[in-house]
Amino acid sequence: MGPHYLRRILSARGIAVIGASDRPEAVGGLVMRNLRAIGYEGALHPVNPNHPKIMGMRAYPDVAAIERPPELAVIATPAETVPGIVRQCGEAGVAGAIVMSAGFAEAGSQGQRLQAAMLEAARETGLRLIGPNCLGVIRPKHKINATFSRNTALPGHLALVSQSGAICTAILDWAEDQRIGFSLVASLGDAADVDFGDVLDFLALDAETHSILLYVEGIRHARRFMSGLRAAARMKPVIVIKAGRHEEGSRAAMSHTGALVGADDVFDAALERAGAVRAQTVQQLFSAARLLSTAPRVRGNRLAIITNAGGPGVMATDRAVELDVAMAPLAPSTLKHLDATLPAQWSHGNPLDLLGDADAGRYRAALGACLEDPHVDGILAMLTPQAMTDPDGVAEELIGAVQAQDKSGPGKPVLACWMGGKQVSAARKRFSEAGLPHFPTPEASVEAFAYLTAYERNQRLLLQVPGPLSDRSPADVEGARLIIEGVLAEGRKVLGSLEAKAVLSAFRIPVTQTLLARTPAEALVAASTLGYPLAMKIASPDITHKSDVGGVRLNITGAEAVRRHFQEMLQAAREAQPDALIEGVTLERMYRSHYGRELMVGVLRDPVFGPVISFGSGGTSVEVMQDRAVALPPLNETIIRNMISRTRVARLLARFRHMPAVDAAALERVLLRISEMVCELPQVVEMDINPLIVDEHGLAAVDARIGVAFPPAEADPYAHMAIHPYPSSLVSHWQLPDGTPITIRPIRPEDAQIEQAFVRGLSDESRYFRFMQALHELTPQMLVRFTQIDYDREMAFIATLDQDGAELQVAVGRYTANPDQRSCEFALVVADDWQGKGIGTHLMQSLMQVAWSRNLTLMEGEVLSSNSNMLALVKRLGFSTRVRPGDEGVVWVGKQL
Numbered sequence: 001m002g003p004h005y006l007r008r009i010l011s012a013r014g015i016a017v018i019g020a021s022d023r024p025e026a027v028g029g030l031v032m033r034n035l036r037a038i039g040y041e042g043a044l045h046p047v048n049p050n051h052p053k054i055m056g057m058r059a060y061p062d063v064a065a066i067e068r069p070p071e072l073a074v075i076a077t078p079a080e081t082v083p084g085i086v087r088q089c090g091e092a093g094v095a096g097a098i099v100m101s102a103g104f105a106e107a108g109s110q111g112q113r114l115q116a117a118m119l120e121a122a123r124e125t126g127l128r129l130i131g132p133n134c135l136g137v138i139r140p141k142h143k144i145n146a147t148f149s150r151n152t153a154l155p156g157h158l159a160l161v162s163q164s165g166a167i168c169t170a171i172l173d174w175a176e177d178q179r180i181g182f183s184l185v186a187s188l189g190d191a192a193d194v195d196f197g198d199v200l201d202f203l204a205l206d207a208e209t210h211s212i213l214l215y216v217e218g219i220r221h222a223r224r225f226m227s228g229l230r231a232a233a234r235m236k237p238v239i240v241i242k243a244g245r246h247e248e249g250s251r252a253a254m255s256h257t258g259a260l261v262g263a264d265d266v267f268d269a270a271l272e273r274a275g276a277v278r279a280q281t282v283q284q285l286f287s288a289a290r291l292l293s294t295a296p297r298v299r300g301n302r303l304a305i306i307t308n309a310g311g312p313g314v315m316a317t318d319r320a321v322e323l324d325v326a327m328a329p330l331a332p333s334t335l336k337h338l339d340a341t342l343p344a345q346w347s348h349g350n351p352l353d354l355l356g357d358a359d360a361g362r363y364r365a366a367l368g369a370c371l372e373d374p375h376v377d378g379i380l381a382m383l384t385p386q387a388m389t390d391p392d393g394v395a396e397e398l399i400g401a402v403q404a405q406d407k408s409g410p411g412k413p414v415l416a417c418w419m420g421g422k423q424v425s426a427a428r429k430r431f432s433e434a435g436l437p438h439f440p441t442p443e444a445s446v447e448a449f450a451y452l453t454a455y456e457r458n459q460r461l462l463l464q465v466p467g468p469l470s471d472r473s474p475a476d477v478e479g480a481r482l483i484i485e486g487v488l489a490e491g492r493k494v495l496g497s498l499e500a501k502a503v504l505s506a507f508r509i510p511v512t513q514t515l516l517a518r519t520p521a522e523a524l525v526a527a528s529t530l531g532y533p534l535a536m537k538i539a540s541p542d543i544t545h546k547s548d549v550g551g552v553r554l555n556i557t558g559a560e561a562v563r564r565h566f567q568e569m570l571q572a573a574r575e576a577q578p579d580a581l582i583e584g585v586t587l588e589r590m591y592r593s594h595y596g597r598e599l600m601v602g603v604l605r606d607p608v609f610g611p612v613i614s615f616g617s618g619g620t621s622v623e624v625m626q627d628r629a630v631a632l633p634p635l636n637e638t639i640i641r642n643m644i645s646r647t648r649v650a651r652l653l654a655r656f657r658h659m660p661a662v663d664a665a666a667l668e669r670v671l672l673r674i675s676e677m678v679c680e681l682p683q684v685v686e687m688d689i690n691p692l693i694v695d696e697h698g699l700a701a702v703d704a705r706i707g708v709a710f711p712p713a714e715a716d717p718y719a720h721m722a723i724h725p726y727p728s729s730l731v732s733h734w735q736l737p738d739g740t741p742i743t744i745r746p747i748r749p750e751d752a753q754i755e756q757a758f759v760r761g762l763s764d765e766s767r768y769f770r771f772m773q774a775l776h777e778l779t780p781q782m783l784v785r786f787t788q789i790d791y792d793r794e795m796a797f798i799a800t801l802d803q804d805g806a807e808l809q810v811a812v813g814r815y816t817a818n819p820d821q822r823s824c825e826f827a828l829v830v831a832d833d834w835q836g837k838g839i840g841t842h843l844m845q846s847l848m849q850v851a852w853s854r855n856l857t858l859m860e861g862e863v864l865s866s867n868s869n870m871l872a873l874v875k876r877l878g879f880s881t882r883v884r885p886g887d888e889g890v891v892w893v894g895k896q897l
Contacts, residue, residue, distance in 0.1 A: 004819040005128060006194070006202040009096035010184065011142050013042040014070030016063055016094070018085055019077040020046030020054045027076040027100055030148035031136065038145040038152060045070055062088060069093035074136065074146050079103030082132070083117035090125020096194075097122075098146055099131035105190055106133060115192055122193060134189025135165025138172075140182060141208060147187070156181015158289055159203050161196065162215035163188050164243075171215075171282055180286060183208040197224030201819050204232040211289040214240045214276075216267075219608045222722040226274055226609075227793050233275035233462060234785070237292035237455065240278050241285055242267050266606045269630045273639075273723060275462030277454045287444070288451040291437045295413040296406075300377035301453040302328035303446070304370040305351035307382040308358040308389065312419060313351030316380060316442035323450040327351075328376040334369045341365040357388040360397040367401050371412060378413045378452065380445050385423035395427035399434045413437075413452055417445040457642070465749045465788045466636035466675070466726060473508055475673065477680045480506035484683045484708050493707055494541035497586045500704040504689070507673040511701045512591050518584035520563045526587040527562045533590045536565050537703070538573045542580035544705060549576035555590060562587075591693055591702050595659045597652055598691035600628075601671065603678050605685040609722040611678040615671065617649035618691040634725035635675035640668050653694075660696040667694050670701075682711035682720040716854070724791040730850065736837050740801060744846055747796040747812070752787045754800070758809040763832045769867045770829040786814075793817045795850050799830075799839050810834040813843035815851055815859060823858035824851050828870070840873050848877075852897040860894035 015035065019028035028048070032055055035044055046054040049061040060066050063073060063085075073089045075082055079101050089097055104115040115132070122129050130137065136147035140155040149165070151172035158180065162168045165187040172185065183206065186199055196214065203209045212232055219225050232238050242264070271278050277292070279285040303325050307313040320327060327350050330338075335348065342362060347353035352370070354362045363381065370376045381398055385391055398416060405411035416431050416438040418424040431438040439445040480503045487495055495503065501511040515530060516539055517523035527534055538551030546552050550572030553565040566585055573582055600618030603611055609632055616628035629646040631639055644650050644667075655661045670692065678684055686707035693702055711720060718724050731745040747755070759767065760777050767775050778786065789796055796814035800807045811830040818824060826847060830840045851859055862884065863870050871881065871891060879895040 004202045004205070005095070006198065006819070008071050009128065009130070010137060010139055010144070010186075010202070012070065012072035012095070012144065014045070014068065014072070015040070015042060015144075015146065016045040016047050016060075016066060016070045016073045016089075018047040018063065018073055018075045018089075020048050020059065022051070022054055027148045028074075030150075031074050031076060031100075031146060034145040034147060034149070034152070038140075039143045040145075041143055043068070043070065047073075063092045063094060064088060066092070071095045072146070073097040074100065076100045076148070079107075079111065079114050079132070083114060083121050086118050086127060086129070087121035087125060090122060090127035094127060096128040096130065098134065098136050099129055099189075100134060100136060100148065101131075102133040104132045105192065115190070119192055129193035130186070131189040132192060135168050135187035137187070138182065138185040147185075151176060153185050154179065154181035156183060157208065157210035157293075158182050158213060158286075159184040159186075159206070159209040159211070160213045160215070161186045161188065161199050161203075163191065163217045164215060165189065167215045171285075174282060175286070178286070183210075191220055195220055195224065197221060197226075197228030198819070200225075200228030200232040200238075204228075204235045209236065211236055211293045212238045213285055213289055214238065215243070216240055217243045222270075222609045223719075223724070223792055226270060226722045227790050229271075229274040229276055230462060230790060231793075233459070237289065238274075238276040239285055239288045239292070239451075240271055240276050241280070241282070242278060263604075263606055263612075263630075265628075265630050266609055266612050266632075269612065269632050270609055270722065272458045272461050272642075273464075273632050275455075275459045277451055277458060279451075284447065284451075287439070287448055291415075291448050291451060292455055294435050295415075295437055295452060296410045298378050298413055298449075298452040298456050300326075301450075302326045302375060302377040303380060303449055304328045304330070304373070304376045304378070305380045305382065306354065306363065306366045306370065307351055307384075308354050308356055308386065309382075309384045310347070310351075310353050312382050312384060312417070312442045313347075313353055316382065316417075316446050317351060319443045319446040320449075323446060325446060325450050325453065328370075328373070330370075331373050331375050334373040334375075337369050338366065341369075356386045358394075359388075360390060360393045363394050364397050364401065367398065367414070371401070371405060371414075376412065378415070378449050380415045380417060380449060382417040382442060382445070383419065383424070383427075385418075385420045391418055391420075391424045391427040392430070395430050399430060399436055402436055403434070413449070415439065415445050415448060417442055461639060461642065463749070463784065463788055464636055464638050466634040466639070475508060475676060475680075476506040480677070481681060481683070484681065484706075488683065488708060488710055492541060493709060495706040495708065496541055496583060497537070497539055497704070500687075500706045501701065503677075503706060504701055504704055507677050509670055509673050509689075509701055510699060511704070512588045514586050514588045516584055516586050517566070520566045523562050523566045523585055523587060524559055527556075527559060530587060530589045532557050534562065535588050535590050535702075536562070536569065537586050537588075538569050539583040539586045540573065540577075540580050541583075543573065543577060549573045588702075591700055593693055593695040593697075596693040596695040597649070597662060598693055599649065599667075600688060600690040601674055601692050602628075602689065603674065603684060603687040604630075610720050611684070613643075613671065613674055613678065615643055616647050632723055633675040633678050633721065634723065635671060637668055637672075640671045643671075662694045663696060663698050666698045670699065679718065679721065679725045682717070683708045685709050727791055730795075730797075730846075732846070734842060736839075742810075742839065742842075743800045744797050744842065745800070746791065747787055747789065747798050747814075749788045751798065751809070752783050754807060754809040755787055755798070755812070756783060758798075758812065758831065761831060762829065766829060766832055769864055769870065770827065772862075772864065789814075794824075795847060797843050797846050799834075799843060811839045811843055813840070813847050815847050815856075817854075817856060822856060823860060824856045826859050826861045828873075835869065840870075841877065844873070844877055848895070848897055857897055858894055859897055860892065863891045863893055865889050865891050 017031050020032050021029040023029050045066050046059045048059050051059045069092045073094045104111045138145045138153045140153050149169045168187045279288050305316050352366050370379050402414045418427050504511050515526035517526045534556040536553040538546050598619040602614040606612050612630050614628045614630045627648045629643045631643040653662045688705045689701045691702050734742045794816040798809050799811040800809050813828040815824040815826040874893045879893045881891050881893050884890040
């Protein structure tokens, strides 16, 4: 894969400043001064038709007049001039432009028209845009400060990407005082073209960047954001601050950038699936970045606290409880060892209070015991300066113990909290020099450990790529789609109760039997058919909360009551909502469950991330309880268990007093089916199953409401989703000329074992042709990368056949989209015993078809010149070839799709 297109822009060897000025307060003047002050070593061209010279340098009337086209243009002119300037830059061969000017989409209809014209000019000329309404970019190592900020950035390994220029300047000011350096500072502004996804793609492979910090106000392209975030988070820690955690802040963020702002808990769910973590303050942002870049990976969330004072230990424990950080239960052997080592008055538990006269020896004993205790996942060592305390000596003991642990391999994270000021300043300096994470307060220390545990949990969720439900009973997707299309054809947006339950049944979700009665006589017949006791509910697509209008009657035991309640319910509903369409009354037999728990499962359509699945407590008090957890589909069992565990009602699902545990497997199956439903039915925009009653024997959906709408016309059936699900529609079956049946299907995470066996079974030559290096088998990291793919930006097909009841992989072909999102790079390998049978050709044709359907226009790759079979195959498929300049051993091959 070639270099990312942003590399030319962010490492530009020539920069034109359009709107340059000698005026110190002008934006163009500040950009010029910043570039000169940082010592920019490339060609700098001021552009201003009104001045022959600016800052003593020759000024050009326009970009076209510059003898050698610069790679980057910085535009600081009025908004109405920008579309024409962008077109001129593109036609002159400029690679990219930073548009600092405001007055575009965030400024109303006229600004939106200007932005559309600007983007059209950029697309037609192949130029990429950062901005508009942005501060610019800083690349300290490359001596580029293309901003109008009065701050600069020190060189370092943190990348900061922000939608807000003001936040960038504030962070830069704070970071300069803290001596924190950056590999990149980028203000994206309105992000009309280059957005978070593009920059994350670049940073994922940028050797200068070790950690990534994001300040997000809103997201324009959820799929691109999630794909870029997931790619980057696989490589290095990504920490995010999200503005607009509350409704008022969200409105302000939307008016600022014009980007969409969704629900805050949905954003959290997106970060979890992407393997990133969220900070709440700027200080937490840097603390988390520093910690995640240096501390060992944590294996669990059990924290041991070592302290020389009880009060700070209690403060740290309180914060741990608030953050769901578990206090580690010390093993009996640990307690026995500490009883023999510490004074009799020590706390005999966690926190480990070593008393006010604790010296370095006591800390050494306590730390060593906790490092050896299998019940402890991380350690927080705290110290308050007391009369008999040696802060420096204890610090040296702590550093020595941690360094000894690190020499023997990845150990447990150890954090320090030396409270105070002057008396502990030298110890804190020692911690900084040794790279040991330290914090000034108990609360900040525990929050830092919580970031470690959140990062580890989210990294596990990142690896979850839900596979198809093909091994379970298939859903009647087409039947459910026809029901919904019939409702939409009638001009309705909400399914009736019977229709909603029919859709659920099509996805194999158990429901209670329901009958509709339009008259009292029909109600009596339905009651006789179903049997008593009954529940009766008003049937109206316009009434969401039936009980609020007197539209629910329960435990009806006789025919007379059925007729009376029918009339009363209709009258009450018509009085409460006279304009509502009343279809009649539904009747269902009361669902009897002595130990049943009422839950709610729902689907909501977030304005940014699309369909979201929610889970929580159900019943009539659902709005009051506000007990829900959300997750982005597609789901699998691991994601489902994580979602359930974050609700309060989760504690009631296990054995509780006299109540047996619920059928957890049945509950997981329902959530898997809901995930399948929202993946396959883009028409579903909202749904509530409330209550879903679950007990030890199973469950049933007692009531359901489904809202629908016509989906936009998209070639991709999963365009409505932020995370592309497993593309079951691409599974195909084929026969070799000798009749051997072959399955061609997208790879999935469960294929790790057969993928590893496949690579091991290749000849040395075949492995060398594929990987261009000596390789016996895939490393664990390579195996994860090859089997847990992002189906939106890459595809991998494997060819398999059945051998003695087991699946055998005989070939794999894959492509990955290049950063330009127009071309892709492919790779192909066929097992030695299966070459020459047409499998490679079939795989390549499948790959090219999918790439074409996703608007990729070029498929390319590199082939060793000695790999004659591969070169012959691609030539038959119409690929052109050329020897790579400077390396005759490698042939570039490419085909326009």
